[in-house]
Amino acid sequence: MSTFQAPKGTYDLIPPRSAAFLAVREGLSAPLRRAGYGYIETPGFESVELFARGVGESTDIVTKEMYTLTTKGGDELALRPEGTASVLRAALEANLHKGGNLPVKLWYSGSYYRYERQQKGRYRHFSQVGAEAIGSEDPALDAELIILAADAYRALGLRDFRLLLNSLGDRACRPGYRATLQEFLRGLDLDEDTRARVEINPLRVLDDKRESVRRQLTGAPLMRDHLCAECAAYHRRVRSLLDAAGVVYEDDPRLVRGLDYYTRTTFEFVHDGLGSQSAIGGGGRYDGLSEMLGGPALPSVGWALGVDRTVLALEAEGVGTEVPDGTGVFAVPVGEEAREVLFGVVTALRREGVAADLAYGGKGLKNAMKSANRSGARYALILGERDLADGVAQLKDLGTGEQTPVPLDGAVTEVRAKLG
Numbered sequence: 001m002s003t004f005q006a007p008k009g010t011y012d013l014i015p016p017r018s019a020a021f022l023a024v025r026e027g028l029s030a031p032l033r034r035a036g037y038g039y040i041e042t043p044g045f046e047s048v049e050l051f052a053r054g055v056g057e058s059t060d061i062v063t064k065e066m067y068t069l070t071t072k073g074g075d076e077l078a079l080r081p082e083g084t085a086s087v088l089r090a091a092l093e094a095n096l097h098k099g100g101n102l103p104v105k106l107w108y109s110g111s112y113y114r115y116e117r118q119q120k121g122r123y124r125h126f127s128q129v130g131a132e133a134i135g136s137e138d139p140a141l142d143a144e145l146i147i148l149a150a151d152a153y154r155a156l157g158l159r160d161f162r163l164l165l166n167s168l169g170d171r172a173c174r175p176g177y178r179a180t181l182q183e184f185l186r187g188l189d190l191d192e193d194t195r196a197r198v199e200i201n202p203l204r205v206l207d208d209k210r211e212s213v214r215r216q217l218t219g220a221p222l223m224r225d226h227l228c229a230e231c232a233a234y235h236r237r238v239r240s241l242l243d244a245a246g247v248v249y250e251d252d253p254r255l256v257r258g259l260d261y262y263t264r265t266t267f268e269f270v271h272d273g274l275g276s277q278s279a280i281g282g283g284g285r286y287d288g289l290s291e292m293l294g295g296p297a298l299p300s301v302g303w304a305l306g307v308d309r310t311v312l313a314l315e316a317e318g319v320g321t322e323v324p325d326g327t328g329v330f331a332v333p334v335g336e337e338a339r340e341v342l343f344g345v346v347t348a349l350r351r352e353g354v355a356a357d358l359a360y361g362g363k364g365l366k367n368a369m370k371s372a373n374r375s376g377a378r379y380a381l382i383l384g385e386r387d388l389a390d391g392v393a394q395l396k397d398l399g400t401g402e403q404t405p406v407p408l409d410g411a412v413t414e415v416r417a418k419l420g
Contacts (some may be wrong), residue, residue: 009124054085113222132302143241175227273316281305
């Protein structure tokens with residue numbers, strides 16, 4: 001065993017389980033590519049100030065959970081705790097919004113980092129697939145992204161998830177609601193940190209998971225009762241589009257999510273088979289974030305879906321993921337000359353798109369066949385001295401045990417035909 005282990009709260013993805021993560025990542029992103037979203041990749045670390053402005057200084061992410069470092073030059077950097085701020089920063093830096101084709105539709109995938117208490121479904125390093133539609137205030141975009149996420153989950157075979165939906169209003173109607181909520185919260189028996197949050201961002205108190213706080217929130221004023229006419233109409237339109245698409249959702253007037261930048265539409269996908277860490281993805285509209293980052297007004301909407309959480313949800317339902325076919329043929333040479341010949345055959349098979357492997361390390365026939373069986377290959381291609389003299393190799397079906405000779409100079413064609 002190695003002296004070193006993965007840092008606490010992290011994990012290694014290793015075969016065969018890593019194949020499920022790849023399949024989920026592919027499944028979550030496939031609908032986005034069909035809907036015109038282009039791939040973007042951003043650095044694993046950014047300026048601390050980007051997240052302080054974008055995510056919100058009062059959030060747990062910024063106050064407690066960011067991994068930060070100071071460079072030799074004195075710059076304050078943080079490992080990215082979420083994707084939206086980085087993607088919007090990159091889009092603004094590249095002036096993508098000036099291309100004349102709004103919205104700018106982007107998708108991304110990667111690892112994110114938060115210093116949290118480790119528990120099942122919550123890690124300090126986690127993987128997400130995300131999407132952002134930047135530069136358009138259109139309820140059809142909100143609905144599009146929600147539908148794409150729901151369709152992605154369904155295509156993966158997930159069934160027992162729920163979609164929670166709410167509206168958080170905008171800069172016209174939220175200030176009045178904020179004042180009303182603060183007045184209510186100031187009358188509660190709260191700890192010092194929560195009282196400070198009441199003054200900075202009272203909506204975040206509604207997201208508090210502690211029972212001692214949640215008990216006192218009965219009767220708290222709700223944003224839905226304070227929406228202005230424009231926000232109410234916008235929310236009705238999103239709901240109407242989801243209804244028309246057959247997407248089932250639950251209205252959750254207390255849903256605020258953990259980031260400060262959301263406006264209007266906010267949503268979350270939850271799976272009750274995961275216990276307390278039930279969220280598997282979510283997002284919302286963030287119309288003022290670009291201006292917070294020093295850019296122009298670019299109303300936008302997006303989401304992030306957890307790859308780790310989705311894998312756990314699929315496992316909770318007993319749903320297997322469709323992974324790409326593994327090794328199709330495993331070459332078993334007996335002797336050095338046979339090894340050289342089969343190495344050439346394996347190379348040719350791979351170039352023809354066939355997944356092929358070879359028994360390395362000078363193994364004898366018995367051990368090489370054990371490796372062939374462990375590889376999951378459908379066929380073994382066996383070549384010994386007598387076969388070399390006859391110009392053939394033995395193609396063995398590892399499922400049935402049936403073995404037939406094939407011409408060496410036609411082995412690639414024969415194997416491709418057998419594998420269909």
